[in-house]
Amino acid sequence: MTASHYTSDAARWDAVQRRDAQADGQFWYSVSSTGVYCRPSCGARPALRKNVAFHDSCASAEQAGFRPCLRCKPDQPPLAERHAQAVAAACRLIDASEDAPDLDSLAQACGMSRFHFHRIFKAHTGITPKAYAAARRARRMQQEVAAAPSVTDAIYAAGFNSSGRFYAATDAVLGMSPKAFRAGGSGASIRFAIGACSLGAILVAATGKGICAILIGDDPDALARDLQDRFPRAELRGAEADFEQTVAKVVGFVEHPAIGLDLPLDVRGTAFQQRVWQALRAIPAGETVSYAELAERVGIAQGARAIAGACAANPVAVAIPCHRVVRQDGSISGYRWGVERKAALLKRESGA
Numbered sequence: 257m258t259a260s261h262y263t264s265d266a267a268r269w270d271a272v273q274r275r276d277a278q279a280d281g282q283f284w285y286s287v288s289s290t291g292v293y294c295r296p297s298c299g300a301r302p303a304l305r306k307n308v309a310f311h312d313s314c315a316s317a318e319q320a321g322f323r324p325c326l327r328c329k330p331d332q333p334p335l336a337e338r339h340a341q342a343v344a345a346a347c348r349l350i351d352a353s354e355d356a357p358d359l360d361s362l363a364q365a366c367g368m369s370r371f372h373f374h375r376i377f378k379a380h381t382g383i384t385p386k387a388y389a390a391a392r393r394a395r396r397m398q399q400e401v402a403a404a405p406s407v408t409d410a411i412y413a414a415g416f417n418s419s420g421r422f423y424a425a426t427d428a429v430l431g432m433s434p435k436a437f438r439a440g441g442s443g444a445s446i447r448f449a450i451g452a453c454s455l456g457a458i459l460v461a462a463t464g465k466g467i468c469a470i471l472i473g474d475d476p477d478a479l480a481r482d483l484q485d486r487f488p489r490a491e492l493r494g495a496e497a498d499f500e501q502t503v504a505k506v507v508g509f510v511e512h513p514a515i516g517l518d519l520p521l522d523v524r525g526t527a528f529q530q531r532v533w534q535a536l537r538a539i540p541a542g543e544t545v546s547y548a549e550l551a552e553r554v555g556i557a558q559g560a561r562a563i564a565g566a567c568a569a570n571p572v573a574v575a576i577p578c579h580r581v582v583r584q585d586g587s588i589s590g591y592r593w594g595v596e597r598k599a600a601l602l603k604r605e606s607g608a
Contacts, residue, residue, distance in 0.1 A: 268310045271296045280334050284311045286322040293317035297335075298328035342366040343380045346373070347388065356389035378555055387527040445491045448483060449503045450476045453510045455597045458573075459483060460503045461492075466520030470506060470572040472593040486571070510574055513541045513605045517575055525569060528554075532566035539580045541605045546584045568592050574601070 262268050262282045271279040279296035286293035287303040293311065294300060311317040314324070314331045324331040332338065346362045357365075362385055363373035377385050446468065448461035453472075459479040461469040469486065471479045484492065502519065509517040525533065531554045539545055551559035567578035567590070579598045583589055591598035 265310060268296070269305060269308065272308070273302070275299065277334075277336075284314060284317050284330050285309065286311060286317050286320065291322060292325045293322040293330060294325040295328045295330040295334070298325055298330070300325060300327050339376050340380060342368065342373075343377050346377060346385065347381075350385070350389050356386070359385060381528075381556065383527045383531065390527060445493060446483075446487055447493045447496055447499045448480075449494060449496070449499050450479060451500075451503045451507055453507045455510060455593075455600060458503070458507060458510070460499075460506050462499070462502060463522045466522035467502075467506075467572055467575060468522045470575055472573050472597060506574070510601075511604075513601075519575070521572060521575060523571055523576070525566075528556075528562070529566045529569055532563060533570060533576045536567070536570075536576050536578055536580065539577060541577075541580075542607065544580050544582045544586070544602065546586075547581055548584055550581055564590055580605075 262271060262279055268279070268283055268285065270276075272285055275297045277297040282296075284293050284295060286309050288307045288309070289303065293314070309320070311320065317330075318324075328335075329338075333341070343366075346366055349357055349362060349365060359370050359374060362377075363370040366373055368376065374384065377388075381388060446461050446463055448459060448469075450457060450459045452458065455472050456474050457472070457476040457479055459469065459471040459476070459482075460467065461471075461483055469483055471482055473479050473482075505519060506517065509515060523533065532550070535550060535553050545553070547560035547563045551563050554563075556562060563581070567581055570576045570578045570592070573579075573593050579591055579601045582602075588595055588599050588602070
């Protein structure tokens with residue numbers, strides 16, 4: 257709401273009674289019995305109407321002899337803004353540190369208890385401080401391995417105190433040896449095959465650990481080029497008879513979702529993307545959720561846009577069912593393999 261909604265004392269009193277956060281910054285109210293003034297959303301014990309007066313600014317309330325409430329801090333930015341600033345400061349502290357600061361240090365720097373800070377950080381970012389630090393180190397690790405003169409230089413530039421800790425993390429972060437990563441995936445072996453299904457051409461690719469890509473489109477050659485762009489220096493091995501069975505399983509799952517897909521996946525992404533993809537795999541066939549609802553499930557407020565980004569980054573169509581996410585009104589939009597294919601998948605899963 258805008259300031260025009262709070263011009264009358266009756267509307268302002270109603271906002272105070274409802275602790276309307278949208279009224280914060282539009283006006284302030286003072287309580288004569290306590291001598292303090294508050295923002296409309298203050299969680300303090302409700303005051304009697306006869307003791308309440310309204311003010312258009314903090315300065316006006318203070319000139320009338322009232323002091324700021326210690327609970328809602330009306331002379332400071334809104335609580336949500338202060339929380340966002342604290343989280344941003346914590347992220348900067350993590351980014352600037354060689355070793356990730358512990359939870360107590362981060363909370364103390366933000367002036368919060370460790371439990372409150374942990375909850376606020378997760379609410380704003382969708383991940384824990386520890387996961388953020390791990391993702392930050394992973395990015396630094398990837399950058400340093402690719403750019404440093406040697407793997408040894410990369411170890412220390414990425415903030416690792418020992419080569420043992422560094423090599424223990426390479427499998428999860430790089431998906432291959434540091435040497436192979438520095439060579440753009442050279443030496444990594446990926447098997448793939450292209451088949452056909454009712455949705456068009458389908459490419460399935462896998463490392464030795466599991467499916468790393470399921471791509472759907474109209475042009476088989478374009479799908480092959482897409483795979484090559486994803487793994488520019490890996491050894492791509494096609495037309496292997498035993499791998500055709502894997503493709504057949506994926507095609508069977510596309511055509512008949514009820515049979516399930518019992519194949520291991522080898523997909524890597526940021527900590528947040530992994531959280532979203534895990535939540536997607538928990539949505540049963542035949543059901544849908546909105547972007548906003550999925551954001552709530554992964555613990556990030558107002559995160560619909562971030563959810564859409566994680567869905568768009570999904571490299572394995574159908575196996576991670578990002579097609580089961582729809583708009584708030586139930587309408588279909590935003591599918592990297594085409595909205596028509598998304599509609600067809602949903603129709604098939606619903607049994608219509």
